[in-house]
Amino acid sequence: MSSCTYREAVREAIRQAMLADERVFCMGEDIGHYGGCYAVTLGLLEEFGPERIRDTPLSESAFVGAGIGAALGGLRPIVEVMTVNFSLLALDQILNNAATLRYMSGGQLSVPLVIRMATGAGRQVAAQHSHSLEGWYAHIPGLRVLAPATIEDARGMLQPALDDPDPVIIFEHAGLYNDKGDLPGGAGPVAIEGAVARREGQDVTLVAYGGTLRVALGAAEELAAAGVSAEVVDLRCLRPLDSATVAASVAKTHRVVVLDEGWRTGSLAAEVASRVGEDCFYDLDAPVARVCTAEVPIPYAKHLEDAALPQVSDVVAAVHRLGG
Amino acid sequence: MTLSRPPGDVEVDARRHLLTEMLRIRRFEERCVELYSATEIRGFLHLSIGEEACAVGVMQALGAEDAIVSTYREHGHALARGLSMRSIMAELEGKVDGCSRGRGGSMHLFDVDARFYGGNAIVAGGLPLAVGLALADHLTGRQRVTACFFGDGAVAEGEFHESMNLAALWHLPVLFCCENNLYAMGTSLSLTESETDLSLKAAAYRMPSWEVDGMDVVAVAQAAEEAAAAVRAGGGPHFLELRTYRFRAHSMYDPDRYRDKTEIEAWRHRDPITLLGDQLRASGDLDDIALETMEGDIVGEIDDAVEFAAASALEPAEDLERFVTTMETER
Numbered sequence: 234m235s236s237c238t239y240r241e242a243v244r245e246a247i248r249q250a251m252l253a254d255e256r257v258f259c260m261g262e263d264i265g266h267y268g269g270c271y272a273v274t275l276g277l278l279e280e281f282g283p284e285r286i287r288d289t290p291l292s293e294s295a296f297v298g299a300g301i302g303a304a305l306g307g308l309r310p311i312v313e314v315m316t317v318n319f320s321l322l323a324l325d326q327i328l329n330n331a332a333t334l335r336y337m338s339g340g341q342l343s344v345p346l347v348i349r350m351a352t353g354a355g356r357q358v359a360a361q362h363s364h365s366l367e368g369w370y371a372h373i374p375g376l377r378v379l380a381p382a383t384i385e386d387a388r389g390m391l392q393p394a395l396d397d398p399d400p401v402i403i404f405e406h407a408g409l410y411n412d413k414g415d416l417p418g419g420a421g422p423v424a425i426e427g428a429v430a431r432r433e434g435q436d437v438t439l440v441a442y443g444g445t446l447r448v449a450l451g452a453a454e455e456l457a458a459a460g461v462s463a464e465v466v467d468l469r470c471l472r473p474l475d476s477a478t479v480a481a482s483v484a485k486t487h488r489v490v491v492l493d494e495g496w497r498t499g500s501l502a503a504e505v506a507s508r509v510g511e512d513c514f515y516d517l518d519a520p521v522a523r524v525c526t527a528e529v530p531i532p533y534a535k536h537l538e539d540a541a542l543p544q545v546s547d548v549v550a551a552v553h554r555l556g557g
Numbered sequence: 558m559t560l561s562r563p564p565g566d567v568e569v570d571a572r573r574h575l576l577t578e579m580l581r582i583r584r585f586e587e588r589c590v591e592l593y594s595a596t597e598i599r600g601f602l603h604l605s606i607g608e609e610a611c612a613v614g615v616m617q618a619l620g621a622e623d624a625i626v627s628t629y630r631e632h633g634h635a636l637a638r639g640l641s642m643r644s645i646m647a648e649l650e651g652k653v654d655g656c657s658r659g660r661g662g663s664m665h666l667f668d669v670d671a672r673f674y675g676g677n678a679i680v681a682g683g684l685p686l687a688v689g690l691a692l693a694d695h696l697t698g699r700q701r702v703t704a705c706f707f708g709d710g711a712v713a714e715g716e717f718h719e720s721m722n723l724a725a726l727w728h729l730p731v732l733f734c735c736e737n738n739l740y741a742m743g744t745s746l747s748l749t750e751s752e753t754d755l756s757l758k759a760a761a762y763r764m765p766s767w768e769v770d771g772m773d774v775v776a777v778a779q780a781a782e783e784a785a786a787a788v789r790a791g792g793g794p795h796f797l798e799l800r801t802y803r804f805r806a807h808s809m810y811d812p813d814r815y816r817d818k819t820e821i822e823a824w825r826h827r828d829p830i831t832l833l834g835d836q837l838r839a840s841g842d843l844d845d846i847a848l849e850t851m852e853g854d855i856v857g858e859i860d861d862a863v864e865f866a867a868a869s870a871l872e873p874a875e876d877l878e879r880f881v882t883t884m885e886t887e888r
Contacts, residue, residue, distance in 0.1 A: 290719070290722060295720045298684070298720070299686075299723060303690070306689065307693055308692075330677075330685075337657060337675070339661070374882075
């Protein structure tokens with residue numbers, strides 16, 4: 234066991250991937266000389282040189298598209314986009330090329346590209362740096378969408394994502410980078426499909442992913458003190474979505490609250506809730522509940538930002554409203 | 558930059574080949590119009606009639622190891638690159654033997670063996686891909702060229718400027734081929750660009766640019782060969798502005814209200830096929846019999862392609878979800 238941060242876990246995953254395979258290289262804004270806007274790639278320029286740690290201009294469309302082209306050309310690019318808000322400038326490339334080329338070419342082309350980006354709020358950086366648009370990407374056929382919520386997943390998801398012949402987007406919640414935890418010695422690749430129960434429980438299922446996992450675990454702690462046993466399911470992979478693990482949990486608990494840092498309307502939580510309705514109707518003892526971000530652009534002031542985001546108290550209250 | 562070689566330098570056989578290739582594209586697309594009217598082909602159909610010299614000329618400069626990124630007006634590029642006419646026609650008819658198994662249609666022809674990375678229907682959307690293909694060649698030390706076609710409309714897009722900058726900044730082996738037919742769909746360059754001299758845009762990125770008569774296939778071939786050689790030799794990206802014109806409307810839906818008939822007529826007098834044909838006749842290198850043979854062979858190839866497409870099956874609808882991802886491909 235060794236102790237490390239989420240940030241260090243991602244960095245180590247990149248290092249090991251680059252050491253293992255010459256085809257792997259990184260590009261993105263400020264990943265080299267600056268060290269990465271979240272310091273994930275700090276030191277990698279010195280270790281691997283400017284050909285493999287490539288600082289790019291502020292040209293999201295061009296460097297994401299170049300990542301797609303380089304993947305077509307036989308390389309294994311890791312493209313870093315600073316935040317999901319900025320990724321909108323590259324949405325054309327991600328949707329119209331990365332996600333589409335295999336299908337549109339009748340199966341001839343492969344785009345083994347990994348795009349990493351920060352997501353999420355909680356740092357008072359306001360509406361153009363804080364949104365959670367994972368649900369938008371999870372909407373798109375042809376992509377795999379991952380949301381590592383733990384240090385082990387942060388360390389282990391990258392290599393299998395690089396091994397995937399199709400494009401993979403990894404969302405790293407910016408509030409997790411400083412999280413510290415123990416990584417088992419020799420920690421390596423993890424599965425990049427399937428949800429997992431992070432806490433066992435009997436009375437209610439809390440479904441979460443990425444930044445909301447800790448909110449769900451915090452709520453489960455409080456609920457336990459009140460005599461309610463909550464099971465916490467971490468979705469991990471947002472596309473393809475593992476409905477079966479959610480359904481198995483609901484079959485046991487008969488109640489479910491879905492957490493999402495995205496907006497409620499048209500959200501990933503809406504998709505999960507809808508699937509629970511389709512798959513678990515006769516198992517449910519209460520309506521499916523959701524705790525999502527308020528439908529506002531994320532505000533700057535701390536008290537307003539807190540009010541906008543899913544909090545432990547919101548989840549506990551939602552569970553109590555379910556009754557039983 | 559100016560051309561260093563006179564047009565007469567190219568061998569007669571090579572010029573006959575250029576004529577044949579342009580005629581193949583012209584007659585193929587004329588047949589496409591008939592098939593469209595007969596509802597065998599549907600969707601958007603963008604014809605390159607009038608622009609054949611660009612496709613044929615540039616392809617002369619490329620080898621099998623080079624890559625091509627194209628646009629939605631791409632039948633000519635695909636034919637000149639050597640994709641089989643059968644596979645293209647089957648694709649236009651949405652058949653399983655089409656080069657994209659009927660999933661792409663006219664705007665999305667792909668052939669990985671020919672390193673033909675498709676028609677992109679997002680204007681300028683292919684430029685970043687070309688930069689990436691060239692980056693892969695750069696990082697692996699392969700001496701290849703990626704030719705990237707796009708129209709004059711693309712220069713208004715951010716992706717054009719981002720890609721030009723990135724290719725020049727990283728000194729990547731891209732041959733940018735701008736087919737300037739003066740109209741972005743129905744709006745003329747003069748109504749959309751503050752600077753209509755496109756070579757100046759390349760100059761802003763310190764990229765060598767060549768203005769070429771896009772109706773003269775020999776001039777296009779020579780310029781492309783010199784530019785591609787420079788790119789291949791490590792000279793960084795080059796930019797060809799191919800000044801051309803489409804004789805037909807933008808697509809089958811376009812009533813063509815925005816162009817003066819006299820302008821179209823004037824350009825028709827510079828038809829690239831007639832121009833080269835007349836030159837070959839004048840020098841005694843082409844006569845009626847040779848031309849009839851050429852036309853006959855082409856009709857035969859088109860008839861065969863149409864027959865092949867008609868006989869080709871439709872992909873079973875149960876396979877709708879195949880090829881979305883590798884997992885779904887391998888089902």
